[in-house]
Amino acid sequence: MALSSKNQTLSDSGGVEEPDWSDLHADLIYLISQKLTDISDFVSFRVVCKRWRSAVGASDLPPQLPWIMDNCGSFRDGYLRFYSLLTGKTHTINVPQSADKSVRGSAYNYLLNSDWRTRKCSLFNPLTNQELSLPRAKFMFPGCVPSALFPGQSARFVVMSNRHDTSCTPFFLCQPGDHEWTRIKLDPFQSSDRFDIGEFSNKGFTFYDGRCYASQQGSRDTKVIDLTTHTVTHVVPPPEPSLRGVFVYLVASFGMILRVCHYKNYSKTEPSHFRIYRLELDHRYGNAIHPCWVEIDNISNQFLFLHDIHGCAFRADDFPGFVGNNIYFSRENYEEETFELFKYDIKERKTEVLPAPVNLVHHWFVPSLC
Incomplete structure (x- = not known):
């Protein structure tokens, strides 16, 4: 029995x-x-x-770390190549249906591809071959920079910019399904379509809870834009003066908006350091509310990935082998055609060089099956 x-x-x-x-x-x-x-x-x-x-x-895929897109791969030859920091593996993906198109940005779990002949753009997931059409670009040269998408939310907004001047961007907004790009007027008295009042750092965009947070290039102010009404609800002054060699990233981090200031140092031994601020929109000074940035010295169980365009946050508990309170970032040397990847320990203020067997990187891509 x-x-x-x-x-x-x-x-x-x-x-x-x-x-x-x-x-x-x-x-x-x-x-x-x-x-x-x-x-x-x-x-x-x-x-x-x-x-x-x-x-x-x-759709039940657990949280994934971004892959690094290798510049060796391009839509022109029908292949894309990615490097996974988590596994140390390189993945090559065949995308023949996107031949003769180029990758112009990344938007969380999509790549933005562009047809230079027609100026048509779309969001493309190379793992699923899903493609979301976007309106025709308004620029003579359709180089564009999308922001991160909302992970796990139905409303997915994308910001585009002209890549002629990488220090600033006209502010165009849309979401998949729109028939045209919406140009956000950041000054109610601005009537001309020729110029935008706001010149925004390409790194200074993030979305959270129905709002877009945009860092202005000249004044370093951060404008909070309601995505429903397309109006500016708050203007937050910068916590530090504008300095050369400082790059500002805005990152939505589990209910917080972080301002990450990257003080670049091109020394091989100590390439950079960071200062981090948390946005407080309801900060009170006396009887009035004055939105401001408050400096913080740690991000606890979270770690950040900073990209040439935007940043994203992850919980260390979701990834065995990774610890919180760290920042991952890259550095490119276009003259020597080299790419380096670093991890910055916020508590110890030390930088570690990480292996990265790829060429010049253009984008992070968060792998997804939907």
Whole structure:
């Protein structure tokens, strides 16, 4: 007589038979899948059997770290190449349907590609081949910089800019499905379409909770824009004077808006340091409310990825082997055609060089299956 349980069978001879893994409870299958922080492991997990696939949908992908896009890959030859910091692996993806197009930016789990002949742009996920059409670019040269998308939210907004001057950008806004770009007027008295009142740093964009936060290039003010009414609701002065060699990133970080000031130092031994501020829109001074930036000395369990265009935040608990209170960033040397990747320890104020076997990088890309 055999005594059976859900996962194993004890035979009369005393041996233990192999468990039937396909018979695991659906909730347990799901919990296991959420430990798979490498997308290739997650894909392999879902193809084990029909039961596992039905218990875990493609949209159940756990948080993923960004991949670094290698400049070796391009839409022109039909291939894109990415490097995963998490696994140390390089992934090459064939995208023949996007031949003769170029990658112009990244928007969370999409790449922005552009057809230089027609000036048509779209958001493209190279893992799923999903493509979201965008309105025709308004620029003679359709170089553009999208901001990060809302991860996990239905409203996905994109900011575009003209790449002729990388220090500033006309402010155009849309979301997939729009028929044209909306030009945001940041000064109610501005009537001409020729010039925008606001010149914004390409690095100074982020979205959170129905608002866009944009860092102005000249004054370094941050303007908070309601995405429903397209109006400026707050103007927040900078916490520090404008200095050469300081790059400002705005990052939405789990309910906070962070202003990350990167003080670049091109020394090989100590390439840079950072100062971080948290936005307080309801800060009171006397009887009045004065929005301001408050400097903080740590970001606790979070770590940041800073990109040439925007930044994103992650929880260290979601990624074994990664610790909080760190900033990951890159440095490119266009003359020597080299790319370096660094990790900055906020507490110790030390920088560590990380391996990165790629050429010049243009974008981070967060892998996603939807």
